[in-house]
Amino acid sequence: RRLRSILALDDFEPAARRKLPRPLFGYVAGAAETNSSLKDNRNVFADWAFRPRYLIDVSRRSMATTLFGQEYRAPFGIAPMGISAMMAYRGDLALARAARDAGIPMIMSGSSLIPLEEVAREAPGSWFQAYLPGEPDRIAGLVDRVARAGFETLVLTVDTTTMGNRENNVRSGFSTPLKPSLRLAWDGALRPLWLWDTMFRTLRNHGMPHFENSYATRGAPIIARNVERDFGARDHLNWTHLAQIRQRWKGKLVVKGILHGEDARRAHEEGADGVIVSNHGGRQLDGAISAFRALPEVKSAAGNMVVMMDGGVRRGSDVLKALAMGADFVFVGRPFLYAAAVGGERGVRHGIEILSQEVDRDLALLGCISPEEVGMQHLMRVGGVTQ
Ligand code: FNR
Numbered sequence: 001r002r003l004r005s006i007l008a009l010d011d012f013e014p015a016a017r018r019k020l021p022r023p024l025f026g027y028v029a030g031a032a033e034t035n036s037s038l039k040d041n042r043n044v045f046a047d048w049a050f051r052p053r054y055l056i057d058v059s060r061r062s063m064a065t066t067l068f069g070q071e072y073r074a075p076f077g078i079a080p081m082g083i084s085a086m087m088a089y090r091g092d093l094a095l096a097r098a099a100r101d102a103g104i105p106m107i108m109s110g111s112s113l114i115p116l117e118e119v120a121r122e123a124p125g126s127w128f129q130a131y132l133p134g135e136p137d138r139i140a141g142l143v144d145r146v147a148r149a150g151f152e153t154l155v156l157t158v159d160t161t162t163m164g165n166r167e168n169n170v171r172s173g174f175s176t177p178l179k180p181s182l183r184l185a186w187d188g189a190l191r192p193l194w195l196w197d198t199m200f201r202t203l204r205n206h207g208m209p210h211f212e213n214s215y216a217t218r219g220a221p222i223i224a225r226n227v228e229r230d231f232g233a234r235d236h237l238n239w240t241h242l243a244q245i246r247q248r249w250k251g252k253l254v255v256k257g258i259l260h261g262e263d264a265r266r267a268h269e270e271g272a273d274g275v276i277v278s279n280h281g282g283r284q285l286d287g288a289i290s291a292f293r294a295l296p297e298v299k300s301a302a303g304n305m306v307v308m309m310d311g312g313v314r315r316g317s318d319v320l321k322a323l324a325m326g327a328d329f330v331f332v333g334r335p336f337l338y339a340a341a342v343g344g345e346r347g348v349r350h351g352i353e354i355l356s357q358e359v360d361r362d363l364a365l366l367g368c369i370s371p372e373e374v375g376m377q378h379l380m381r382v383g384g385v386t387q
Contacts, residue, residue, distance in 0.1 A: 003343050003350045009314045009335035012351060016087075016338035019194050021187040024086055026172030028337055031282035032164040038282030041290045041312030045321055047384035051377070053367030061369040063359055067306055067329055068153060068252045068273065070125070073103030074356050075371040076319055078348075079281075079310045079333035080129035080155065080256075082111030083176070083222070085209055088340035088347075089198045090114060095340055096123035098348035102356070107155055107331070113209040113222065120149040127153040129256065131160060131214060132237050136244060143248045152251045155276065156242065159257030161235050164284040178222050194341075239270060246271040254308070257284075259294045261301035274306035281311055281333050292322060299326035316358025320366060323374045 017025050031038035065075040078099050084091030092114045099106035100123035107127040108119045119126055128151040133139050173183045188195055208221045255267045256276035277291040277298050291309040299307050309322050310331035322330045339351035368374050
């Protein structure tokens with residue numbers, strides 16, 4: 001049906017724009033201040049061109065990629081995105097189930113509206129992303145809860161010292177807490193499909209959405225005022241907090257939001273198993289370097305840690321350029337949330353299938369039989385700043 005006209009990940013965006021109320025679409029699409037990091041995340045890929053090799057037998061190629069002893073069917077996964085269940089009915093579950101069936105990892109957001117235990121039960125291979133709580137006993141409580149639920153990989157996002165300045169949210173009428181207003185009601189009324197598909201079904205079957213997994217606002221409904229406290233209570237966090245978590249968490253520990261070689265080195269020293277190089281989709285510090293540009297420095301400082309990245313990955317060719325630049329794995333955010341908004345679990349499945357086919361095709365066209373083979377020898381700088 002609707003999904004048949006979606007041929008590329010970017011096609012989900014206009015479809016989601018038509019389905020979602022304006023404040024919700026704006027929340028997903030938007031970034032901080034001037035959008036310069038958001039734009040650079042996309043543009044940077046064009047600064048590098050492929051140098052493909054031919055007459056190599058690639059008939060037995062495979063995209064399979066092993067991370068932390070786990071084999072995934074493709075070298076990409078789904079990035080953590082908060083309040084997904086506002087965009088799609090049981091959004092986190094739609095993302096997690098589709099990823100599970102496709103054999104790729106999905107990172108569940110700590111700012112989600114569905115209890116983490118439910119996602120762990122439905123899709124046991126999912127990873128969990130936490131925003132660091134500042135107090136030692138709360139750190140212990142959260143870490144133990146995530147472990148009890150059965151998650152094996154914990155992702156700590158460190159780039160949210162305080163909330164980024166997202167003016168577009170103010171302009172489009174989005175906020176957490178969500179403030180019921182005439183404007184919001186009007187925007188909702190203009191989107192009856194979303195109202196029925198997502199909002200009414202959620203309210204009927206599960207009641208008012210609550211923040212279920214964040215340490216400060218656990219149990220707070222999305223319209224509660226204390227939701228604000230969750231952000232801003234984090235600006236005293238430092239490496240000793242990471243060390244505490246490392247002591248307590250026995251599973252794989254990944255630090256997300258690293259953009260500097262020195263921070264990668266420190267994360268390694270503190271016992272992290274991996275980093276996700278990321279500028280949070282341009283939503284935090286506007287003007288922050290894009291992950292793709294930061295990759296070489298982080299990679300060389302990362303020791304034996306797994307180096308992953310996200311930001312602006314929309315095509316199989318972007319995935320392969322990131323791998324060539326030193327990433328072991330990449331994550332994709334917004335397109336999969338748009339896919340969930342447009343077509344639920346089936347939409348996400350469709351999105352994963354599109355990107356998988358692109359990666360497979362581009363691997364062949366590049367002359368490689370596996371993601372590990374892709375390296376700097378396949379790239380040449382053709383634009384941007386020169387050293
Ligand atoms: C995010 N991101 C994010 N990251 C995180 O660690 N925890 C979170 O709760 C969220 N929430 C969130 C919500 C929405 C709507 C978006 C778009 C993003 C950042 C996300 O994990 C990832 O870093 C970027 O989205 C990657 O960039 P692309 O693929 O969206 O360009």
